[in-house]
Amino acid sequence: MSEKLVVLENICKSFGDQEVLHDFNLYIDRNEFVTLLGPSGCGKTTLLRMIAGFEQPTSGKIYFDGQVINDLEPNRRPINTVFQRYALFPHLNVYDNVAFGLKNYKVTRDNIKHNIVKDYSKELEELKAQLKDKSLSPEVKEEVKNNIKKLTEEIKTKYEEEFNAEVERRLANIEKEYNEELQKGELDERTLLKIKNEKEKCAKKLKLSKYEIDKEVMYALKLVHLEEYKDRKVDTLSGGQMQRIAMARAIVMKPKLLLLDEPLAALDRKLRQDLQYELKEMQKKLGITFVFVTHDQEEALTMSDTIVVMNEGRILQIGTPEMIYNEPRTRFVANFIGESIILDGVVPSDNTVKFDGATFKTTYKGFSKNEEVDVVLRPEDLLIVPQSEGKLKGKIDSKIFKGEEYEINVITASGQEYSIHTTKDYELGTEVGLTIDPENITLMKKPGVNTFSGAINADGNVEIAEDIALEYGDEEKEELEEGTEVVVRINTADVLLDDIEESDFTGVIKDIKKRDLYYDVYLKVGNLTIVSSTTKVHHVGEETGIWIKKEKVFVKVEESEEEDE
Amino acid sequence: MMKKNIIPTLSKVLILALAFTLIYIPVVVILIMSFTKSYSLSTLGLESGGTLKWYGSLFGNNYGALDIAKKYVSNIASLKTAIVNTFAVTIISTIVSTILGTFFAIGIHSFSKKIRTSLMVLNNMPVIMPDIVTGFLLLLIFVLFESIFGFKRGFNTVLIAHIFFSIPYVVLSVLPRLNQIDENTYEAARDLGCSRFEAVFKAIIPSIMTGIVAGAMFAFTMSIDDFVISMFVSGQKFYNVSTWIDSSLRRGFIPKSVYAYNIIIFAIASIVVVLTRISSIRKNKGALV
Numbered sequence: 001m002s003e004k005l006v007v008l009e010n011i012c013k014s015f016g017d018q019e020v021l022h023d024f025n026l027y028i029d030r031n032e033f034v035t036l037l038g039p040s041g042c043g044k045t046t047l048l049r050m051i052a053g054f055e056q057p058t059s060g061k062i063y064f065d066g067q068v069i070n071d072l073e074p075n076r077r078p079i080n081t082v083f084q085r086y087a088l089f090p091h092l093n094v095y096d097n098v099a100f101g102l103k104n105y106k107v108t109r110d111n112i113k114h115n116i117v118k119d120y121s122k123e124l125e126e127l128k129a130q131l132k133d134k135s136l137s138p139e140v141k142e143e144v145k146n147n148i149k150k151l152t153e154e155i156k157t158k159y160e161e162e163f164n165a166e167v168e169r170r171l172a173n174i175e176k177e178y179n180e181e182l183q184k185g186e187l188d189e190r191t192l193l194k195i196k197n198e199k200e201k202c203a204k205k206l207k208l209s210k211y212e213i214d215k216e217v218m219y220a221l222k223l224v225h226l227e228e229y230k231d232r233k234v235d236t237l238s239g240g241q242m243q244r245i246a247m248a249r250a251i252v253m254k255p256k257l258l259l260l261d262e263p264l265a266a267l268d269r270k271l272r273q274d275l276q277y278e279l280k281e282m283q284k285k286l287g288i289t290f291v292f293v294t295h296d297q298e299e300a301l302t303m304s305d306t307i308v309v310m311n312e313g314r315i316l317q318i319g320t321p322e323m324i325y326n327e328p329r330t331r332f333v334a335n336f337i338g339e340s341i342i343l344d345g346v347v348p349s350d351n352t353v354k355f356d357g358a359t360f361k362t363t364y365k366g367f368s369k370n371e372e373v374d375v376v377l378r379p380e381d382l383l384i385v386p387q388s389e390g391k392l393k394g395k396i397d398s399k400i401f402k403g404e405e406y407e408i409n410v411i412t413a414s415g416q417e418y419s420i421h422t423t424k425d426y427e428l429g430t431e432v433g434l435t436i437d438p439e440n441i442t443l444m445k446k447p448g449v450n451t452f453s454g455a456i457n458a459d460g461n462v463e464i465a466e467d468i469a470l471e472y473g474d475e476e477k478e479e480l481e482e483g484t485e486v487v488v489r490i491n492t493a494d495v496l497l498d499d500i501e502e503s504d505f506t507g508v509i510k511d512i513k514k515r516d517l518y519y520d521v522y523l524k525v526g527n528l529t530i531v532s533s534t535t536k537v538h539h540v541g542e543e544t545g546i547w548i549k550k551e552k553v554f555v556k557v558e559e560s561e562e563e564d565e
Numbered sequence: 566m567m568k569k570n571i572i573p574t575l576s577k578v579l580i581l582a583l584a585f586t587l588i589y590i591p592v593v594v595i596l597i598m599s600f601t602k603s604y605s606l607s608t609l610g611l612e613s614g615g616t617l618k619w620y621g622s623l624f625g626n627n628y629g630a631l632d633i634a635k636k637y638v639s640n641i642a643s644l645k646t647a648i649v650n651t652f653a654v655t656i657i658s659t660i661v662s663t664i665l666g667t668f669f670a671i672g673i674h675s676f677s678k679k680i681r682t683s684l685m686v687l688n689n690m691p692v693i694m695p696d697i698v699t700g701f702l703l704l705l706i707f708v709l710f711e712s713i714f715g716f717k718r719g720f721n722t723v724l725i726a727h728i729f730f731s732i733p734y735v736v737l738s739v740l741p742r743l744n745q746i747d748e749n750t751y752e753a754a755r756d757l758g759c760s761r762f763e764a765v766f767k768a769i770i771p772s773i774m775t776g777i778v779a780g781a782m783f784a785f786t787m788s789i790d791d792f793v794i795s796m797f798v799s800g801q802k803f804y805n806v807s808t809w810i811d812s813s814l815r816r817g818f819i820p821k822s823v824y825a826y827n828i829i830i831f832a833i834a835s836i837v838v839v840l841t842r843i844s845s846i847r848k849n850k851g852a853l854v
Contacts, residue, residue, distance in 0.1 A: 054752050074755045081756045087749035091771035100767075101757030253757065 004063075005030045005257060005289050006051060011060035013046055013313075020046050021313040024060070028257075028291060033283050035292045035300040038310035039336070044293045047310075048259050051291065052081045065256070075104075076114060080250035081259040085266065086242045088234045094245055095230040098217045101253045108206050112162050120155055124148065163206070170203040220248040223282065240271045247279075251286065258283075260292045264299065276302050297337045301325060309333050314513070327442055330513075334376045334444070341382075341418055345375040345443065353443055356416050358391040361438040367445075369453040370487050374444040379407070379421040381440035390433015394418070396426050410434060450495065450530055452488040454555075456480045462555055464488050465526050468505055472553035480557070487556045492520065494552035495532035503545025509538055592831060599824035606819070619825040623648065642802075644822055647809035650720065654805060655788040658727035663781040665728070666735025670776075671769060673736065674743040685740075692733045699730060700797030707798055718800030726798045727788045734787055735780035742776030743769075789830075 004027045011024040020043045028034050036044040049055040050062060053074030061068050069077060080101075088097050127148050131141065178196045181187065187195075195211050202209035208216075221227045224244035234242060243263055250258055260279075264272045280303050283290045294300055300307050301321040309316045309324060309332075317329045328334035331342060345355035347367040353360050355375050367373060387393050394412035406425060410418045410432060418434060426432065454464040460479065461469040472488070480486070500506050507523030507530060521532045523546065530546065538544065594609070599619050603610025624645055642650070673684045691699060703726045710716040746769075747753075754768035755761070770777070792807035799808055806826065813819040 052752075052756060054755070073760075074752070075758045075760060079756075081753070083747070083749040083753060085747050085749065087747040087753035089750065089753070089768055089772060090746065091774060100754075104758035104763070249757070 003029050005032075005065060006291075007061075007063040008047075008051075009061045009063065011047070011050065011057045011062065013043070013050065013055065014058050019313060021057075024313065024315065026308060026315065026318075028289060031287050031289055033280070033290045033292065033303060033305045035294060035304035035307045036310060037294060037297060037300040037307050037336075040295055042310045043313040044295075044310050045261055048081075048261055048291065048293050051257070052079055052259050053077050076110060078255055079257045079259060080253050080255040081261065082243075082246050082250050082263045084262045086246040088242055088245055088249070090235055092234070093230070094221070094226065094232050094234060094237070095217060097234060097245055098220055098248045098252055099213050100249065102208050102213045102216055108166065109163070112166065113159055116155055116158050116162065120151060124151055127151070166206060167204055170206070171200060174199045174203060216252050217248075220252040223251065223285075224248045224278075239267050240275065243267065243275065247282070251282070251288075255288060257289045257291065260290060262294055263292075265294070265296070272299070279303060301337070309336065311336075328376060329444065331374055331444065334374075334442070339379050339419065341377045341379070343375045343377070343416065344446075345373050347371050347373055347443065351438075353441060356392060356412055356414055360391060360436060360441055362441045362443060363439055364443045367443070368451055371451040372446050372449060374446055376442035376444060377418070377436060378440065379419045381436055382410075382418055382420045383435050383437075384408070384410070384420060384422060384424070384426065385433045385435055387431050387433040390435050392418070392434040394432060394434065396428055396430045396432060399426065399428065448492050448533070450488075450490045450492060452490075452528065454486055454488045456482055456484045456486065458482055462486060462488055462553065465528050468525065468528070470504070470548060470553050471550035472555045473550065477555075480555070484557060489554040489556070490530075490548060490552060492531045492533040494548060495523075495530055496547045496549075497521065497523075497532055497534055497538065498545045498547045500543065500545040503547045505546055506543055507546050509540050509542045509544060512538060512540060592828075595824045596828055599821060599828050604821070606821070619821045620829075622820065622822045623825055623829075642804040642809060644806075644809060644820065644826075647804045647806045648826065650723075650803065651789065651805040651807075654720070654724050654727055655785060658724055658731055658788050659781055659784045662728045662731035662784045663735050663777060666732045666780055666784070667739050667770070667773075667777050669732065670736045670739035670743060671765065674740060688733050688736050690733075691730055692737070696730075696791075696793035700726075700794040703729065703794065704797040718798060719803040722798045722800065723795055723803060723805065726794050727791065730791075730794060731784035731787055734783040735777075738780035738783055739773055739776040742773040746772045 006026075006028040008024055008026045011021055012019070013021040024043075024047065036047060038044050046055060050057055053069070053072060057070065062070055064072075064077065064079070089100065092100065127144055130136065130144050131148075136144070174196060178192060181192050182189065195209075199209040199211060202212075217230075218227060221230060224247055226241060226244055226248070229237065229241065229245075234245065237245065243266075246263070263279075264275055267275065276299060279290075279292075292300075292303065301324075304321055306318065307321055307324045308318050311332055317324055317333050319327075324333065325337055328337060328340075334340045334342060343355045345353045347353050347364070348359065348370060350365040350367075351362055353362050353364070353373065353375060384390075392410075392412050394410040396408055397411045397417070398409040400407045405421050405423050408420045408422060408426060410420060412418070412434075420434070452464040454462045457463045457469055459469065460482075462472050463469045470488070505525060507525040509521055510524045510529070511522040513520045513522070519534055519538070521534055521538050523530045523532060523544070525546065532546070597609055597611070598606075600615050600617070601610035601613050602616045602618075603613035622644075625643075669688075673681055673688070676684065703722075707716070707718055707722045711718065716722075750768050750772055751764050754764035759767055790807070792811065795805055796808050796811065799805070804812065806823075810819055810823055813823075
């Protein structure tokens with residue numbers, strides 16, 4: 001058994017003209033608590049519904065336990081769902097709601113049949129296709145027909161065999177249970193015998209007897225702490241109770257995978273927090289894989305082992321809650337997960353960043369010299385200190401009391417606002433300083449501009465890497481001396497992808513990200529990563545030509561570092 | 566305070582009493598007349614003494630004014646036949662239209678909102694249309710059928726017509742209930758091991774049962790008291806109670822058994838209303854406990 005329970009491979013889904021999921025790839029490990037997080041309309045619920053079997057992907061494959069399940073009916077999948085508005089059956093009481101699935105005894109029988117038919121289906125189809133061939137002579141046709149008949153017989157006997165084997169297995173189990181109960185001696189022999197007979201009668205039809213159903217239902221109800229509500233009508237329950245019943249109804253089926261579609265969205269804050277905790281406990285206790293869909297980032301951070309941040313039908317980032325929170329990879333993720341302040345910064349050298357007129361230490365290496373970056377700061381990471389000790393100096397502009405903490409707004413001399421969460425109260429208008437620990441500064445590559453450091457070569461072109469020299473500037477450019485160190489900026493929209501023959505140099509596509517109206521294609525050229533914004537569809541792994549107009553290559557003489565400090 | 570006294574309590578009581586008297590006086594009159602011996606339809610006949618014969622004769626061969634005609638025409642219906650016909654048509658059409666209407670409603674519900682709205686316009690058309698138009702149109706169709714397929718008017722055409730005009734009422738009472746239940750009910754059932762059909766029968770239909778029952782009651786009442794449409798499509802030899810009374814009246818005389826019939830129907834209806842009321846009161850109390 002592989003570790004991967006669910007594998008989604010190149011899933012695309014469109015409703016009419018609207019593409020909801022674009023070439024989606026994801027795998028889910030056993031016993032993992034995975035959260036799909038994204039704003040509404042990002043495709044997360046559609047994804048969940050596809051795993052459950054209520055929607056079919058337009059293209060791509062869904063594997064469950066190593067088998068493709070695209071065409072498997074939802075009632076045959078060992079997957080259960082907890083719906084957003086609970087979807088309890090109003091005509092049944094609590095007990096019968098939970099027992100509903102267990103009473104659909106046909107499932108096992110169908111599964112046996114399905115599994116056998118699946119093994120033979122290819123052979124059968126081939127034979128049937130042969131029959132349609134009109135050129136066949138009558139004798140051959142007769143033979144094919146006989147083969148089909150034989151195959152059908154074989155399926156039937158095999159089904160009966162497996163059916164009986166399952167019955168035997170169950171009967172043996174019942175016998176064992178009976179003997180155990182007898183040993184315990186809690187009930188007298190006659191009652192036990194009656195129960196045993198009833199169970200055996202049901203087992204022969206692969207049904208569950210009322211005793212077995214009762215045991216399972218009561219266990220599930222106990223798990224959600226609602227045993228004493230079993231006779232209540234569902235419409236007399238509160239939202240939280242209904243949600244628990246919906247959980248019990250799904251868990252009682254012993255699914256391998258439990259899908260939860262924003263199950264807590266309709267509950268109030270306090271109850272939501274309680275249930276979050278309970279859900280997580282339940283997942284640990286039962287050892288079931290949970291896939292949880294939510295748009296609430298707090299919920300995702302509290303409960304998940306892994307968070308998948310989605311937007312517009314694409315994965316933006318996958319990682320543990322800590323990773324997602326502390327190191328958001330894109331502006332969207334930073335904004336969506338927690339409050340954040342995003343500023344423009346420049347990286348003068350490794351482990352430093354300059355923004356709002358001050359230079360800070362960071363933990364980042366590997367940006368090119370003077371590359372422009374987005375700086376992400378969290379309100380709780382900004383520390384208010386006396387003005388003399390702070391790197392940033394500003395004035396307290398406003399404050400809001402939020403119960404556990406104050407939200408304080410500081411404006412610096414440049415007019416930049418910083419929102420800070422702190423437990424300490426400050427007077428309005430106080431002059432203060434701000435500091436940030438290096439590990440709390442997150443830097444992100446800026447979309448839209450490629451920034452390289454380069455040098456002018458002998459031909460008067462700019463060399464951004466070994467072997468890669470670009471012509472630059474227009475007619476009026478100032479001539480630079482050979483060897484001058486420069487910063488090269490190229491807008492991603494000006495990096496054109498073309499046939500390999502026509503182009504200046506070539507690169508391999510490493511990654512593609514969907515933006516609002518175009519794609520950002522990440523190309524690997526030697527050691528460099530070049531980003532191209534294009535509306536054309538490309539594929540990861542492709543080798544493509546790269547072509548940049550010389551007027552679009554901007555070159556600036558690099559300021560020396562000493563000047564900067 | 567002033568407002569409350571604009572209509573004094575006494576006049577309120579008087580107005581109410583008047584209203585209820587006007588509503589119930591015909592019932593009371595018919596009730597009395599159905600128990601008096603006199604044949605006269607123009608007096609209460611209190612002096613003639615009481616009897617149960619009108620109730621008894623409901624189940625005998627009572628031809629009313631058609632008694633004389635009976636001598637010349639062999640297959641004229643008795644009131645008993647008319648009652649049997651009425652109930653046969655009503656019960657069958659209620660069952661068929663409830664089943665069909667329920668599935669229509671489930672079908673309509675599964676469409677997008679835009680298509681649903683236009684389908685509902687189509688559904689409501691026969692409801693809004695005056696009976697006389699519906700009856701006449703159905704008559705035209707049945708005449709056409711008769712000339713092409715030799716499809717005689719009678720029990721069949723009345724039944725088809727009743728099913729036809731009952732279905733929209735069933736759809737109208739089932740659909741709101743469908744809108745009320747959770748949109749994932751069907752999927753929840755599939756998720757818990759039901760095949761497509763089982764999901765509909767085990768989850769959807771029981772959840773909308775109140776709507777279906779209301780629809781069936783609607784269909785029943787619409788069918789049992791229909792006169793206009795039945796008259797158009799029944800042909801010459803088929804009578805239900807309303808067309809039978811009509812034809813008897815036109816020949817000059819109806820037996821007081823008709824009064825007995827009306828009183829029985831009224832009594833059944835009242836009992837049903839009272840029982841529903843009691844059960845709904847009980848239910849509400851149960852929810853509070």
